[in-house]
Amino acid sequence: MEFRLERSALTDAVAWAARVLPTRSPVPVLGGLLLEASDGRLVISGLDYEASACIEVEAETVRAGKALVMGRRLLDVCRVLPEGAVQCAVEGSRFSLTSDSARFGLSVLPFDDYPALPSLPEVLGAVDAEEFAAAVAHVTVAAGRDDTLPILTGIRLALDGDTMTLAATDRYRFAVRTLLWKPGKDGVSADVVVSARRLTEIARSFGRAGMVQLALDGGSAGFELAGMRTTVRLFDGRLPRHDKLFAMVDPVSAVTDRAPLVEAVKRVAVVAEGGSPLQLTFCGDSVLLQAGYEDDVAFQRLPAVLDGTDELTVAFNPSYLMDALASFDAPVIRFELLGPGQRAMVTGWTSREDAAEEASHSAHQHLLMSAKPLV
Secondary structure: OOEEEEEEHHHHHHHHHHHHOOOOOOHHHHHEEEEEEEEEEEEEEEEEEEEEEEEEEEOOOEEEEEEEHHHHHHHHHHHHHOEEEEEEEOOEEEEEEEOOOEEEEEEEEOOOOOOOOOOOEEEEEEEEEHHHHHHHHHOOOOOOOOOOOHHHEEEEEEEEEOOHHHHHHOOOEEEEEEOOEEEEEOOOOEEEEEEEEHHHHHHHHHHOOOOEEEEEEEOOOEEEOEEEEEEEEEEEOOOOOOOOOOOOOEEEEEEEEHHHHHHHHHHHHOOOOOOEEEEEEEEEEEEEEEEOOOOEEEEEEEEEEEOOOOEEEEOOOOOHHHHHOOOOOEEEEEEEEEEOOOOOEEEEEEEHHHHHHHOOOOOEEEEEEEEOOOO
């Protein structure tokens, strides 16, 4: 095998495929990337037992063939090569890379134990890459981090007609985002759970342009865009439904600007130690943020509009509140509050007028459990 292409193109392709390689594996060949050159194309693929990635790029093919090389070592080499064309070839038991006066030789791995790359499941439709990446980012902050409860580390991906719903929860918060997508046929529906970490990596890796093809079968999800194809194993089980939790009966509404609130939460939370909550007291045209007890305390007041009562005090885990606020892009935040120690809905809006509309609905919703207010 022998081929030639620009260093930047090779590095980007290797980095994209290497995302799925396991950090440690009892099967050494799973740390390898498979390179196949033929007919002016270079295909680079990698896999572990949970995910696979395959990318196809243009390359000047001198001699068709394939090689299996340790992926992370190959990526390290690509990143330090000089700019310009890279000549790659298999020479005996080594894979060589030559660029300008720099030359590297890497050991090739045997193909015998290398598993076949899984095929892409049935394509169901397509979704805009930028919107999909934003939606995944909106909900992934609420996914669990405890691997002993794997289902809670996933993101629910539900399809119903032309609506896609993404949802995640760790039992203390629940984020949901809906968006439009383009099903390939009528009557498309699905309800699966995908690793939040894997789905975040996939969504980010496709960049900000184009339509991502979405494929699903009973055990895996597949995504494809512009020569990049990836699959990920689905989780067994289902996430809790959010419908009843999100039904807020006669809530009190409070509206404030997001950016000042984010800065105030960061500032006041400095003294919130030992899991103590951050308290918000809404009253008339302001909200008072408070954290800390007795010796170390912090306060800040911001403009806000409260509707439904004269005064209401709620408290939240500062980290959870910060994660929720940071997940929104909108300039205005609305809280729908049921009272201390109860559920609170956070949504984002383009203006205070939009947020004040009682019948308005946000595509991005983040539910938090409020804590006991400070004494």
